[in-house]
Structure formats: C-alpha cells, structure tokens
Amino acid sequence: MDAMGIQALTSPVVLFFVLGLLAAFARSDLAIPEAIAKGMSLYLMAAIGLKGGIEVAESGLDGTVLAALAAGIGAGFIMPLYAYWILKGFGKLDRINAGAVAAHYGSISVVTFVTAIEIFELQGNPPEGYMVAVMATMESPAILAGLLLARGAGSNEDQSTKELLHEVLFNASVVLLLGAFAIGWIAGPEGFSDVEPFFGAMFKGVLCIFLLDMGLIAARRIMDSRALTWRLVAIAIALPLVNGVIGTALGASIGLDTGSAAALGVLCASASYIAVPAAMRMALPEADPGVYLTMSLSITFPFNVLINIGLIGALAVMMTGNGAAVP
C-alpha cells in the first residue's frame, strides 16, 4: 500500500469520494439530484458492460473464463453462509436481518468494482474484460442464499417463489450489465468507436461525480443511523477483509492474471448497496435498511474504496507472483 496506495489516494475519483464524505460530515447542504445519481449509476453499468463485452470480442474467451464464472457464482452462494452465522452470533442480529445483511455481502458493488479497475489500471494491472460478466453473474446468487437463510422465519410465504426468482434474474443491474456486455460483444471494437467518447472517455469523470454523491450519502446515513452497533461495524470491516483475501486466493488458484485475481478479490470483498437493497425491500420488507444499507454503504464501501482495494491489489501481486512493478 505504499506508492501504489498513495497514487490511488490522489486520483480524482477517490478524492471526490473523500470530498463527499467531508462535505456531509461538515453538514453542508451539497446534494446531487436523485434523478442525476440514478442516471449516472445506469450510465456506469452500461459503460462497464459495453467495455467488458468489447474486450471479450477482441481477445476471445479461453478456459479460465468458465473457471472464473464458476468461482464467482460459488463464492456468491457460500459467502452469505458464514456471513449469516457471524451476523447472528457475534453481530446479534435476528434471522431476518442476518439473512438480509448476508445477501449484501455475498453480492457485489458495481461501483467498488469500477473504482478498483481504475486503480488497478493506474498500477498497470488491468483485469480482463470477462470479469465484467463474472461481476454480473455474482449479483444474484447471494440474494437467493440470503433469502433462504432468512426464510426459515416463515414470514414470506405470501411472496411467491416465482416472483422472487424473476426479481433475482431480471433485476435492473443484471439486465443492464449483461445486456450491455452482449451489445459490446456483438458490436465489437468498430461498432464501439462511435460511442467511445460517451461510454469510454467520459467514464472516469462521471465516476468522480457519482462517488462524490456516494460520499455524501454514506456519511449522512451514518450520521442519521440509530441501529448500528460496534459489533456490526466490526463485521462490516472484517467481512470485506476476509472475503477479499479469499477471492484473491481463489482467483490466483484458478490461474487468473494479477489484475483479474485482484478484481475477483474486490468482487468478493464488496457489498451491494443498489441491487440487493432494492430486492430486499421487495422480498424481505421486515428487514431494516437502517442495518443493511448502513453497513454496506457507510462502512464497507468507504473501507473498500479508501483502503481495501489497495490491500487487495498488493496481495494479488504477491499471490500471482507477477504484475506490474510498483512505479
């Protein structure tokens, strides 16, 4: 986390996030209109999906892709299990809230992933394009796992399984990520060149403003929070640390390159705060967003962006035994 970490911390993307945190803690009235924030999040998903698809169109697919997909999906099902166990035991949450939180930590955060890519690219270790597909497929398994864990409570018998599966498979992020990925794959590099100024060149700037907003929202949420205990804060930092190590090791063990192994580490470490909360509101309305959203958005997300991505990047260099030299 030396030179690389410092370089990451002086990138405008991270600095805008810090500005958002500081502004909110100083109780400034700075705020991004919700429609703009929503639009930016859709833009980021479309752009990252496209970019991944184009890279795959260029480079083709080899055997490691299937391994990476399997690793991602497997991790998505397994991470909620021990998360749930820790959340109920050490975290003292009831079944429903433990299941809801577990789903968040098993799923992924698109923006954490995207920020990590920017940082890994700065460090000379860009992940492969297919990692976007891995990300998209990792959105949903944890939602299923988390609901199964919470369901024992029997509170949602009226929520038909069909409706639930539909939400899991066709929620907005999955559709947009995979759809844009497919478009990028079909259109290929020539098709992309025309839209590059919008989806490519602008990307990092939009990410800056989006992270400014995330900083504002994360800080405000923690200031309004009533439900957060020190135990939950500890879990919200420990889980991304552990999951990050597991994910990176998994990536290295199946033969991913440095950047991709690190990206898998970040996916495992990240916690959803867009797709999963929306699904929980529908499927587990009794769960408390004051718990799951505050943990994932206000603790884990800043921790990942400011510290953990740097750690995971360094770990991946060690574990894969190569990667770009630290500048």
Next chain:
Amino acid sequence: MDAMGIQALTSPVVLFFVLGLLAAFARSDLAIPEAIAKGMSLYLMAAIGLKGGIEVAESGLDGTVLAALAAGIGAGFIMPLYAYWILKGFGKLDRINAGAVAAHYGSISVVTFVTAIEIFELQGNPPEGYMVAVMATMESPAILAGLLLARGAGSNEDQSTKELLHEVLFNASVVLLLGAFAIGWIAGPEGFSDVEPFFGAMFKGVLCIFLLDMGLIAARRIMDSRALTWRLVAIAIALPLVNGVIGTALGASIGLDTGSAAALGVLCASASYIAVPAAMRMALPEADPGVYLTMSLSITFPFNVLINIGLIGALAVMMTGNGAAVP
C-alpha cells in the same frame, strides 16, 4: 436489406433499443428517470439542430433546399388526409381519434430521423444538413391538418384558434430545433469546434441510452394497452411503408441526393411521439393516448427503426440511381 441492413442491426444504437424492448417484455424493473430521458431528448434536438445549421453554414444553400422544404410541408398537410380516411374507415376510429392519429403520422419523429442519419452515414450516404430544417418545418403542418379533421366534431370551440396556432408554431421541439439550427448557422464551423465534444462526439452514445429508454417505454405501453385492435396495428405498419415510399420518391423526383431523399422518406414514414401527443393533450383532450401514442410509439417506431429505415435506404439507392456501394 442485405449487408447494409445487417450492419445497421449490429450498431450499438439499434442494439440498445432491442435491449430495452427485451428488458420490458421480460418485465425487468429497468427504468431511466424521466428527468434524464427528457434531458436527453432536448440534447438530441439541440445537437441535431446545431449540426444541420453548421453543415448549411459550410455548404451554403442551393435551389433544392426550397424544393425540399416545400415537399416536406406539402407532405405534412396531405399525409394526414388519407391517413384520416383509412383510420376512420378501415381502422374504425371515431372522428376525434382518427384526426389525432392522423396528426401523428403526418408529423415526424426526431429520434427516428436521427437514428436513420446514423445508419445512412454508416452506409456512406449522409443526408444534407438542410434536411434538419426540413424536419423542423414538418413538425407542425400535420398538427393543424389533424385538428381541422377532428374539429368537425365541434368539441373544441372553447379552444381558441390563436392559442392553437401558438402551440403549433412555438412548441418546444420546433423552437429548439430551429433555434439550434440558427445558432449553428450563425456560429459556423469555428464556433462549433469548442462545443463539438459535447454536441458532436457524445451524440451517438446519448442516442444509445435514449433508445434503450424508448425500447422500455414502447414495450411497456403495448403490454398495458387495452385499446389496440389488429386493424390499428396493421395501419401502424402500412402507413410508414406507404409514406416512406412516397417520401423517398418525392425526394428523388425533386433531385435530392440519395441520403437526403432517404431522409425525406424516413421523415414521411415516421410518426411523432413527443411533440404531437403533447399538442393533442392540450387541443384534443378527448382523444385517447392509449390509441395514438401506442400506435406511433409501440408499433411504428420499432418498425421504422428495426426494418423500415433499412428498406427506405435501399429504395433511395435504387431511385436516385447512385449512392455508396454496399460495403
């Protein structure tokens, strides 16, 4: 519709539209905030207006421009007449709804035009810049014609003619298109260079997201629709076919180049779903948007984007006896 058509169908612009259709049919909750969609539609109009004005500033105007303007305005007045007759007869609509629908088909769709330009440019037949002015002037005549046809019903005596004329001449799209056209003409290529990254380079990417939204809305509207009969669906496909042929032939006969003749064909084939519905809500509140908006947005618009633009492009190559060779 061979190589050219396929090329068009693999352009990201069209693929995003298809993604929107598919996502909505799969009942995904993907949605673009209304403020963003509205903003994008204003952006597209400003950009296309500017671009047309700059091209005219560069190339100057010759005699064919007046002919093209006259052809467009004339078509705008005449197309609603036979459309109305067909809608009342074969379509079994009452006077008010027939007049409202006829106005939509006589007017134009900016986004269909813009999508066609992207496709014709890919095919090496870019229309002339003045076609943007033709488009802007074709917005309004059909509104007048449609209202005159519906008015016999006498239901709108309280709607003053003055107010109506005002709406027709100063509605948002006409003002923005012609205003931006004038700005482009005044500022010229040097003035434009500074704003090119925004209005030029970004254009196609914004169009992708806008068409994603149009796909979502078109598909959702047809799924919610109660008023659509098979007769109306047939008309919503037949009219753009017929009007496209008439427009292209008209363009070829007054000596327009291949791209411009095709563009006139697309203007005639396209049906409004932004400017005219807004005008109808004001001037003919008794007409049913479940009819006119569903026909123009959910049937004719996808038909034009996915099939008819390709047909018209091929027809224009044949009719003008030249045009770029199929790649």
Next chain:
Amino acid sequence: MDAMGIQALTSPVVLFFVLGLLAAFARSDLAIPEAIAKGMSLYLMAAIGLKGGIEVAESGLDGTVLAALAAGIGAGFIMPLYAYWILKGFGKLDRINAGAVAAHYGSISVVTFVTAIEIFELQGNPPEGYMVAVMATMESPAILAGLLLARGAGSNEDQSTKELLHEVLFNASVVLLLGAFAIGWIAGPEGFSDVEPFFGAMFKGVLCIFLLDMGLIAARRIMDSRALTWRLVAIAIALPLVNGVIGTALGASIGLDTGSAAALGVLCASASYIAVPAAMRMALPEADPGVYLTMSLSITFPFNVLINIGLIGALAVMMTGNGAAVP
C-alpha cells in the same frame, strides 16, 4: 466592444442564452427539467474548480494571489454597503429587502464568471487559474454583510448566528468550488488527464444548455414579476456597471494581468442567483425573492452576459495597458 464584442455575441454559449430569452418571451413551453439544470450547475462548479486547481498546480502561486484574494474579500464586504444605501434611498426598498438585494450584488455568479472566461479566452486574455479561488472566497462575505445590514430590523433573533455562519461557510457552492479546486491542485495535470474529456472538453457544451435554461428562467421570471419598479431596474443595471469598473481598476492596481483584472471586474459586476437566494430563504425568509431574484437573474445577469462582460474586457485591456490584440 467592436470586433471582440461581436465575436462574443456569435459564440454558441451566448447564442443559446439569447435563444432561451426569445423562447420564453414567445411563451414557448420549452423547459429543462429541474434535476438536469441542478446537475449542470453542480457540474459547472466542479469543472471550474478543478480547472483552477490544476492551473495553480502547474503555474504555482506568486504574491499577487494573496493580493487578489484580499481584494476579492474586501470588495465582497464593501460593495453591499453602498448597494444597500442606494437600494434603500433611490430604490425605496425596506431594510430587509435592501439588505437581501445588497448581499446578492456583493456576492458573485459562477455562471457569469464562467461565461466571461470563455469570452476572454476567445479574445486571447485567459485569466489565471487562481481567480477560481478568488471567486469561491467572494461567495460568502457579502452574505454576512447583507445580513448585518438587514438585521437591524431585529427580525431574525431566533436564527442563531452559529447556524448562519455555518451556512455561509459550508453552503453547497463554496464547498464544491473549493473542494474541486483542492482536488485539482492535489491531482495535478496528470491526474486530470483521465477526467479531462468529462470536465474539460464537455464544459462549453454543457454551458450552452445551462445558459439556454437561464435564458428561459430569466425571461419567465420577469414576465411573472409584480414587484419590479423602474428604479430597481435602473439599479440592477447601474450596479454591475459601477462594480465592474471598480473591480477591474482594483485588479489592475494590484498588478493582475489583463485577463485576471477583467475577471475580478466581472466577479464584482456579477450578482449571485444561486448561492445567495438559497441563503436568504433560510436566514431572511421575510425578504421577497420577487425582488432580489428578479433583479439579479432577470436584469443583471442578461446585462452582464450580453453587454457588460464585453465592456469589462475592453476596459481591462485599456487599464492594464496590454492584452492580446483584437483579432
């Protein structure tokens, strides 16, 4: 105001503002969604802040910077004093409204500044990057001064001074401008290159659309206005003229280059219509936005953009005895 002035008037930025004015006066229904307008104003502040910070990172700071900051802050405290006196005397406003209006004229308008920079750059006299910091620090002093002037009325004893100071120091524009300035300074030119397409290249195009909206709002506001007298209109033109001369002279006298002296003139001449109205709504709810907002937004802003910036630019060339030759 000869060749330079005309060149400014044919820049797309100014032409879009004129289009907005004309469209609103013609009672067109053209309108930009509020969320988009808010988003654009945040974008413009972030971009101008970043750009200033990067220029300072490149050029370093010399002694004139402190002088410019002191001049700006001083002017921000002093201008409201004579403005208040004129507004109460000649303008016949009561104490509260006179104080509120005085605060607007002592503070600055980011968009006027940004438009002026575009014009001065066209004329070959770009202001120094640190003028952005001067602008940010000039936002608040006048708010304090105006409130002190109005406070004698004793109406706001329940508004704690602490809350007020907080608003003045941490209002959204100040935080975003200074925050982005700091980010630009830290990230420097290399850090900026990645976000340049978004914050740099797109800037002028966004400014066009924002000014279109400002034109619409300014014209609509004056048409709805009930509270505006000819005396207030006269003041809304005289103050920017006088303040512009004072600011430019101040800039020249402390040794600023032509562009920076002109920029200081424009800052003094401009009247706030975003940050200060928001602050007044909170701290002086009895003051009438029909007076202060209409004066600053509907009279002074168009006057500055269309006429006064050109005058100030010419004055600065004369006063600093150099500057680029008129092209």
Next chain:
Amino acid sequence: MIETVIRKRIEILADQAQAKHVTQAIDDAGITGWTITPVTSGKGREGRWREERVMGTDKVFILTIAPQEKAMALAEALAPVLTQRGLLLTMWDVEVIRGERF
C-alpha cells in the same frame, strides 16, 4: 389557543397540458392561490399510464384552499369539462390558521 377557520381544500388531477386551464379557472373564481405537485403514474378506466414526462402526457395535482362559496364556484366552473378533459376533482373541509388569507 390559536383560532382556526374552516376552508375547502380542492385537489384536481389534470393533464399537465390542461393545468393552465385549471389555474385560470381558480384565478377566475377569485381564489388567492394554488400549488402544483407532481404525479408519477396511475390507473383509471383508460388503463395504466407512467413515464409520460417525455411524451408530454403526464399529469399533475393542482390544489387550492378557498372559502366554501368560492370553492363551489370553482367546482361549478369545472364540472362541465371534468369528463371531457379527464379531470378528477375531490374536496373536503380543512382547518387553516390565518383564515383571512384565503
């Protein structure tokens, strides 16, 4: 104890394009003001609508506080066009402070 008086609160759901006619009718009834709030989507006899802002076919709520007689005058004025223009009008009694304003 503060004093409150009874006024009618009228809420009218109207197409955005018809809002001008409704506010004109409110002004004509001599009522002091009105407030417009946004509407997202809805369902009625003519089916469901949503995401209509781009197409200019969206709706708004127009609400106004008025004394009984003026409220009835407004309702009378709007009644003939309620169906034709697709308006939906509800009203009820509310307490207001500073009743002289309305």
Next chain:
Amino acid sequence: MIETVIRKRIEILADQAQAKHVTQAIDDAGITGWTITPVTSGKGREGRWREERVMGTDKVFILTIAPQEKAMALAEALAPVLTQRGLLLTMWDVEVIRGERF
C-alpha cells in the same frame, strides 16, 4: 348547484418496492383506479431516510378514491401487512363530482 357525493380518499405511504402489492390490492377490492405521487424523505420510528432513489429504497404515496364499503374492504385487506411491510394508511371523507365513476 352541482351535485357532489361522499367518497373515501385513502392514502397509503409504501416502499416503492411494495407499490405493486398495494395497487394489486386496490384492483382486487374492485376500485376503479389509483394515482401514485412521489415522496422525498421522511422520519419514523426507524429513523430518517432520504436520497434513496438510487438504492431502490424510496417510498411513494398511493392514493385512491372509493365508496365507503370498497374502501373498508381495502383497509381490511391491507391491515394484516401494514406493520410487516411498513405501510402507513390514512383515509377520510371527500366530496367528488360525478360520483358514479368511483
């Protein structure tokens, strides 16, 4: 004088994600329609919320006009899930014109 009839106006504050269940219940109660309006922020026992649109945890108001019996049927249908789903329901009598529509 125009004639007005009395109907119940029911307003339900619900999570956006629960809106479909509420409108389904309205349809099931045989009520002719409903209208959804946006909500910006709020505070309840579970603390404050705001800026939730991005996270999909935002709320909406669903309002419906119905005759007394249908309104009570709707309230009965929703009562068991009010707490579980975090809904807030208020209703009151309003006068409407063209009462046969509701």
Next chain:
Amino acid sequence: MIETVIRKRIEILADQAQAKHVTQAIDDAGITGWTITPVTSGKGREGRWREERVMGTDKVFILTIAPQEKAMALAEALAPVLTQRGLLLTMWDVEVIRGERF
C-alpha cells in the same frame, strides 16, 4: 371489522430552506414522524413561482399524522412564524389503522 382511530393530518407548505425548522418543531411536539413530498410550482399573494430548484427557492410539503393535542401544540408553535416564514398550514381529521403508532 378493523378498528380505526381519528388523528389529525397536518400539511405544511414551506420553503425548502425552512423545512428543517418545521421538522424540528414536529419533533419538539413529540410527534412520531413526518414525510416530505415535492412541489412543482404555485401562485400566491407574492406572485407565481416555478423552476426554483436551481435557485434553492423551491418549496416542499411536510405532512405529519398526530393525535389532536400534539397537532394543536404544533400549530401553536408554528402560528407565530407562519406569516414571517411564508408557511401555509392546513389540517383535518383522518382515520388511521394502528392508531397507537401516532
């Protein structure tokens, strides 16, 4: 039959900038919560306003459900600043389910 109880529904139209004062007053009155909804435009004695979000001069509706006494306490607390701060306050009786919450 479900049981409903009567509560006061209070709606306050306030400048966005004054919203914090109003919600503070609601909290001070011991009321359990409030909900804020957006407002688009309006007209009053001071003329028409619209498109004010950019200028920070926009308005919001703040609504709260409270028992009669707390509602009156809130009205008393706000009455002195109603005119000065340009607030508009209406209240009426509504039926709520699970009345113990309010």
